[in-house]
Amino acid sequence: MKPRLESxxxxxxxxxxxLLLNYPLIALWNxxxxxxxxxxxxxxxxxxxGLLIAALACLMERQPD
Numbered sequence: 001m002k003p004r005l006e007s008x009x010x011x012x013x014x015x016x017x018x019l020l021l022n023y024p025l026i027a028l029w030n031x032x033x034x035x036x037x038x039x040x041x042x043x044x045x046x047x048x049x050g051l052l053i054a055a056l057a058c059l060m061e062r063q064p065d
Contacts, residue, residue, distance in 0.1 A: 017052045
């Protein structure tokens, strides 16, 4: 992958992470609800964080074209 394209994708992933883990969107998950016996808010935080890490890993381990 070209260095410029890689840096743009990393920047977009950073921006997506900032938006997903910021107040207006994270407040959507703040409910008194259980999902599989676990509170929804920490479960959603952990899932979003894990997805961001997985996306970063896929982006960084990608083979050049």
